[in-house]
Amino acid sequence: MKTIIIEDEKAAVRNLTSLLEEVCPEAEIITVIDSISGTIEWFDSQPMPELIFMDIHLADGSAFEIFEHIRISCPIIFTTAYDEYALRAFKVNSIDYLLKPIGRNDIERALEKMKSLHHSGTEHPEQISTSMTSHDALLQLMRSLKRQENYKTHFLIPVKGDKLLPIPIEMIQLFYIKDCQVKAVLTDGTEHFFPQTLDELSENLNPSLFFRANRQFLLSREAIRDIDLWFNNRLSINLRHPITKEKILVSKARVADFKEWFGKKL
Incomplete structure (x- = not known):
């Protein structure tokens, strides 16, 4: 499974790479990109991968700017330290939204979710986006609200x-x-x-x-x-x-x- 990582923190790249080696050895990381401009340039000359892990805050801005320049048709797993972008993420064929620090269980659940969508025939990116928005985005919003209840006052x-x-x-x-x-x-x-x-x-x-x-x-x-x-x-x-x-x-x-x-x- 050809996979790319879009992330500007070296420690996060090392952690994600290590977790993928443990959980999904068939995932072949073909490149790591740390910026919006680098991502756009890469997609202009390379075939679509099978999976993307994407941080939201990159070296030169918000990763959502990428979708204004190119169309990505493969599943995306967002990885971020911020929970306020969950609903926006599910509008761009995201299949999961993982909050840092990311652990083994997070990766396992995200990949299992991708397999379930594949086996159910929900493979087209627009289908993924619709199915995720109606269910998982709601769950993510509920988790976010629960987290807000626990903020220190x-x-x-x-x-x-x-x-x-x-x-x-x-x-x-x-x-x-x-x-x-x-x-x-x-x-x-x-x-x-x-x-x-x-x-x-x-x-x-x-x-x-x-x-x-x-x-x-x-x-x-x-x-x-x-x-x-x-x-x-x-x-x-x-x-x-x-x-x-x-x-x-x-x-x-x-x-x-x-x-x-x-x-x-x-």
Whole structure:
């Protein structure tokens, strides 16, 4: 089964490749592509593969832009860290939508689903899209809503002595890493150490409220004073409560996501 991976994170490519070797040794990974432009160029000169694993956030933008330039007629399994694109994904003949980190069971279920569609005669991409939208997209939306119910709204933070300080999420402007520890900056400018990592916080906080600007900063809209246009089409964020002289940069690949997040209606 000729398979391509469209993914810009090397660690994610290694993980997916390893899982496919275990679960589906007949899957032959014929290429790995890390960008929209590279994908379009590849499809212009190569035959259609039998399966695609596709991340949504690529080096040069959103993977959905690919479908504006080329027609893909094989099944697609989306792999992403974000759950808000599930319904959109099922409009482009996706057969599954896997949230990172992806495990062996995720791959097994997705491939089993593809086999079931094949055996039932649902092979045409438009048929796949219709069947998935009517059932699996609804299930995916239900999972997404369930996940939203579990987003953190308050934290209890240890402070000096034997006290716990209750902090509602509305009081937190940003999280950042300092001296290998995570700190939160509140609306009054005070700072508190948090026991969680930024990755854990990103998983447990509503992504419509906080944006992971880079590896060091997780920001709310209220944290942002203004934004400078920076070199190489990046953005430099200035904070209402400056905590560092270091530039807080949003990479070129994430600028579109940042603008979409910032303007999203809450």
